[in-house]
């Protein structure tokens with residue numbers, strides 16, 4: 322690692338901060354609808370002229386905006402992602418990242434032992450929760466289809482989507498497995514968001530909802546397939562053992578559990594994305610992290626599962642582990 326690479330890493334936050342401020346001010350939606358000069362933009366944003374100009378010019382340098390004869394507009398290529406009317410709008414996810422920014426800035430203090438107050442999902446403000454859940458939807462929409470294509474079709478009939486958020490994976494599973502009937506299990510305010518998002522889904526008749534808290538409540542039972550996607554990293558190993566026991570009880574004999582998450586190498590240093598995600602959990606949860614295959618297997622075995630093995634092994638949050646209730 323050389324001098325300039327170190328500088329680059331240390332100063333990486335600049336572009337992230339400029340983009341996230343643009344998202345917080347919703348500049349990209351504003352300037353995707355019309356081109357405007359600095360004074361018009363300041364009037365719309367109720368912002369200060371010098372700072373706004375520096376921000377807008379940096380956005381131009383980053384190719385997020387274009388500037389012609391003193392007028393700014395959102396670059397055509399980012400409109401689909403950064404305008405709230407865009408076809409692949411990423412704003413909810415980026416709003417969630419803007420919230421994470423504040424937590425990451427406390428990392429040094431946390432490492433020195435400072436305890437921080439962490440709001441569980443059901444205590445987030447309704448705006449934060451919506452940003453988080455719809456952000457998950459945007460990510461899952463992109464990731465689910467290629468992942469499920471790799472996994473192939475399944476022979477199961479009744480699927481429980483534990484922590485299923487607004488049901489993006491349930492829809493993707495049903496799309497390629499039309500025999501499936503899915504239940505989304507999630508917290509009360511999330512189920513409300515799911516019902517709203519799915520009311521026009523072509524699969525709405527194949528999806529039902531179950532309100533619950535998997536830390537306190539049992540899961541509904543009678544399923545031959547459980548999907549536990551992007552959940553285990555929010556938990557400590559003890560919490561995961563408790564959850565796996567509930568999953569075991571929810572499954573019929575010969576039913577299977579699939580877990581999607583990061584799975585770390587034995588020394589925990591790879592994949593890099595998983596090691597950095599563990600920090601995201603350190604600053605954002607009480608006991609979450611990313612786990613090795615051996616840890617996950619041991620916890621699943623402890624809860625009663627057998628035949629724990631990889632279905633697919635990826636570098637992102639695209640590893641899937643299967644466990645069987647024999």
Ligand SMILES: C[S@@+](CC[C@H](N)C(=O)[O-])C[C@H]1O[C@@H](n2cnc3c(N)ncnc32)[C@H](O)[C@@H]1O
Pocket residue numbers: 442454457458461483484485486487489490506507508511533534535536549550551552
């Ligand atoms: C990271 S998101 C994953 C969403 C979805 N499974 C996916 O892969 O895109 C975590 C989900 O777990 C839900 N969740 C968190 N704590 C929960 C709890 N105690 N009981 C039920 N659901 C919970 C959240 O509301 C959220 O929908």
